Amino acid sequence: MATHIKAVGTTQAKKPLEVMDIARRDLQPDDVQFQILYCGICHSDLHQVNDDFGLGHFPMVPGHEFVGRVTAVGSEVTSFKVGDLAAVGCIVDSCGHCHACRHDLEQFCEGEGGTTLSFNSPDKYMDSMTYGGFSQSYVCKEKYTLHMPDSLDLASAAPLLCAGITVYSPLKHWGAGAGKTVGIVGIGGLGHVAIKIAKAMGAHVVVFTTSATKVVDAKRLGAHEAVLSTNPEQMKAFASKVDIIIDTVSAGHEINAYLNLLAIDGSLVLVGLPSEPLEVGAFNVVQGRRSFSGSNIGGIAETQEMLNFCAEHDIVADIELISADQINEAFERLENNDVCYRFVIDMSTLG
Structure with a gap:
């Protein structure tokens, strides 16, 4: 079973992004489901939709630095409750038992399938690739879901996830x-x-x-x-x-x-x-x-440590907040280095 939601993605490389329907898995016992409030746009998103590294799978929904509010939790979830802030970065799963995973280095997972990224990775639960944060909601295992400190401006904090x-x-x-x-x-x-x-x-x-x-x-x-x-x-x-x-x-x-x-x-x-x-x-x-x-991103524990450090020192990104219908314009400007210093999408505008 799955839930269908709206997202912004593309069906082929270098094609403008458009609103589409995607499926999210139904809640598993260890899952956290949350409404996405803000999602940053990273240069890696641009590389992926252009298939610059030849690793793109389409249709593709980018976005790997997003924050939201929990709307449901699985029966085994203990660290989140409905209404809490939650965030997801690049990593949403890994094997959990290889040398890298045992040492909180999930970004270097050496197990079968390796690290599952928040988009454009084989989805272990759906017969598709993972779809990212340019969307209305997300479902992620509790272990890979981060606590966003409530002292930070949420829109400006979203880029911290990458x-x-x-x-x-x-x-x-x-x-x-x-x-x-x-x-x-x-x-x-x-x-x-x-x-x-x-x-x-x-x-x-x-x-x-x-x-x-x-x-x-x-x-x-x-x-x-x-x-x-x-x-x-x-x-x-x-x-x-x-x-x-x-x-x-x-x-x-x-x-x-x-x-x-x-x-x-x-x-x-x-x-x-x-x-x-x-x-x-x-x-x-x-x-x-x-x-x-x-160096390549960081593990889940270190990412949470980074969020806490940034909250302690009041560190956020300098952003330009955009609506969902401005994403293609933002990608064009990003390609021309015309941003100071990060675009963030207000996902409430994806009606």
Whole structure:
């Protein structure tokens, strides 16, 4: 059995999104059902609907950073009740017993089928792929449903479910904090949240951007210093001085220019997803015992930790709130980098 609801999705790659009907599974004993209030638009959504990575299955309903209010719970659910706030990010299921899952790293699940994502993954309960948060409601296992702190503005907090955890996880893993200099490459949906989180962790935050206007905005967002990366003299001033660099850029760029900014034992962590390989010069990592690493979102426990941290420090994304009928326009603007810094859909407008 299933419940049919309205959603916004597409039937083929690079085709405009439209209102459609989709099916949600009926409540299982360990399920939480909630009405979706707000859903962020991530660059990954754009990649998926364009099938840029060749992994798209259609019809597709994007959306993997959304918050709502619980409307029903299964008979075995103990941590949610009707009326509570709930949220879902990228992960909605995993095998639960592999090495990664046992260590709260569900994003790296090694079991059969791997991690089930909130959209465009094989659905274990329905004869279809999972459908995401561009929709009226969602059903998720309690274990993978997050508690959204009620102190945060819900619309502005929705992007934390992807952008927040994507930068929080490497900042925590590589030890950002007092006495460390953290560089943020790129000020977009990920980068602007990384500035806020790194500063709240106590680090000295330096932003590197190709945009002169964003040099100014970086200070508003909380950066201690901002560097125009196209200026050789400004870049040279930070050579061998940065402990951790979070690289949020999803386009091709000269990675060696940033590797050379790392201090001894420094790490550059890639969280953006360039479609083409990045060429790394051997001497740029050998010199100073530098590391070039990557990070991919975070597990469920760490995502909840991130939400609690952001509530404690009053951290949310800078957003532009849109209605459901503006989604295609938002995707076009996102493709042209015309957003400061995240679109969020008011799902109540999907009537």
